[in-house]
Amino acid sequence: MEFFQLLEQRSSCRSYQRKSVEESSVQKILSAGSKIPTPSNAKQIEIIRCGETELEIVKNRMESGYESALLKWEKQEAAKKVRNRIRNYYRFSNFMFEAPELFIITAKERKSISDLFLENGIIEEKKIDEDAITAGISLMSMTLTAEAFGLKSCILTAPLFYLENPKIDGNRILAFFCFGYEQNIPPTAKI
Ligand SMILES: Cc1cc2nc3c(=O)[nH]c(=O)nc-3n(C[C@H](O)[C@H](O)[C@H](O)COP(=O)(O)O)c2cc1C
Helix, strand or coil, X not given: CCHHHHHHHCCECCCECCCCCCHHHHHHHHHHHHCCCCHHHCCCEEEEECCHHHHHHHHHHHHHHHHHHHHHHHXXXXXXXXXXXXHHHHHHHHHHHHCCXXXXXXXXXXXXXXXXXXXXXXXXXXXXXXXXXXXXXXXXXXXXHHHHCCCEEEEECHHHHHCCCCEXXXXXXXXXXXXXXXXCCCCCCCC
């Protein structure tokens, strides 16, 4: 498929068929997300492909984060609008558990040039989040590769709101990426 057509047709998907994704496509998507430019060739991005165990861990941690967000809302006596946002963003998070494939995009703990300059008083504040930028490159690469295989996907950062300590194996979690074959929801009948 032509590259510009891929860019044109790309869109996020939040509902997937049960059909599993061919292993060769999953591996190509993983490779596209890993073979990316990184600052000072740090190769700091690690992508975790979720199996049953990881799914269970993340799901449980998110559920308790959601409960505690609602409790905090109650304590703060914040506006109803805030509670609605807590609920909405949770819905915009947990559909990822129904996707045939779910990746966690993480960054290895390391000392970047920014950290070195900061520690030594060369700069007063961190100017950029290189890991977040690199994760974005990885995510876009995977998104377009998925499209090329006729798959649909979604990038997610909302789940991070519900994770108390967004780390896995000591690595910082930056985003989630789910994909599969799109579920075509029939249009609601007009009456
Ligand atoms: C950094 C980033 C984080 C996102 N996080 C979420 C998310 O947590 N949940 C979700 O449903 N969509 C998420 N999205 C998808 C956006 O909502 C989506 O790209 C936007 O609404 C435009 O729609 P489109 O991708 O179909 O063009 C995210 C997109 C980006 C780039």
